Each structure stands twice: as C-alpha cells, then as structure tokens.
Amino acid sequence: MSGHEFTSYFPNSGGIDLDDQSTNIDDKTIEELEQLASRYPQARSALLPMLHLVQSVDGRISPRGIEVCADILGITTAQVSGVATFYTMYKRRPGGRHHIGVCTTALCAVMGGDVLLERMEHKLGIHDGETTPDGTFSLDRIECNAACDFAPIMTVNWEFMDNMTPERADELIDELAAGQEVHSTRGARITSWREAERVIAGFPDGRADEGPAAGDPSVLGLRIAQEHGWHAPDPAAIPAPAEEESK
C-alpha cells in the first residue's frame, strides 16, 4: 500500500455503488423530481424527498438518481452523494421488499430491543444492515422513533409495530413472507418499502388516516387531566419575563 492511500476503518460504509448503473428512472420520474423541487422556496431543500423518490423507483440511491437530482437542483453530484451517504434512511445497495427496523435505543433496549434484534437476525439469517439473498427483507437497528410509550417497538417500512415480543416478531415476519395482509398497530396497512418511500417523498397513497390517530398510552396523560379537570394555565395570565424580573 502506498503511503498516500486512505484506509477506511468502516469497510462496509463505502459510497454509492458505481458498478451498478441500472436504473428505472424515466421521464415521469424526472417530472416528479422537478415537481418536488418546485415545492420549496429554495429548490435545494427538496433534496431529501427527491432522494426518497429515487429510492422508491430504483430501490436504492442509484448513480443515475444522483445525477438527475444534481441536474435539477444545479448542484454537484458530490454534494448530492454527500447527503445520500450521510443519512441512514438512504440505501447504497438495493433494499428488500420490506424494511424491518428494530429500535435499540435506551427505553426499547431496557424493554427488550436487543433481544428482538438478535431474534430477527436469527430468523432472517442476516445481520443488522443486510438484505436477505431473496430480496424480501432488509434489517436495520434504528434509533429512537419517538414511540417509547410503546416500547419495545419495531417498524415495517417505517410503520409502527408496538409492544413487540420475540414471538410476535417471528409471526410478523412469517405473515409478511407469506404475503398476508398486515396492519401496523397504529397506522396504515403495510405495503412495501418502495411504496412507503414514495409516500415519504411527498406523494400520498391515501392511507394516512388508516388506523388510530393516537394510541392509548400517548393520550393517557390527557385523559387523567380531563378526569381531574386539570388544564394548562391561560397564557394571557402568565407574566412576561421582563415583568417577572422587575418584581
């Protein structure tokens, strides 16, 4: 190795796979990417949703997707690539039909998140960050999804699966593998990761109102407050900071 060569300590964290030039991006995709760019006062702000749309079409962040986003936004491919490789929701290799996320942040970990992740690795025969050889499932360890009141949680294509147990997680994988209809415990019917990516990009599929608006644990405090007649103080009756100081 020459003295000028860079060695990564994260061998699997490379950039976009430039060897795979395949793409499904067509004129309609380009039109939709332009539409996203036009939704923002600064077109460049649209890059994140645009990359989600690229994933919905190509199943990953493809070299062609990077070029098209750069062209539309008038920025360099290096700038697009820098964003695409920074966020973990963007995949550099083709994702599976279903994306399985297992939260192992503090509260979910205390409630069994690590056990769930191990169970899923064993069940799917892959490690965190990998996709099954048949392309059905991708598995990721995820950070807190603001659903701690339902810990431990998993996600399927970013829809919540609350209060999971290892047994229920196994059943969930079996149901998805068999193509059965599966509903999020607090959201829409499960479609596919690519379809979910299109929704995240900003093209609704009409399912946003499926499932309960808020789960019971999330509104427990509100219910207790209502039972006791508690309510927030009237903002008009709260002295401004300056008045406070002058007292």
Ligand code: FES
């Ligand atoms: S720690 Fe898992 S959702 Fe918050």
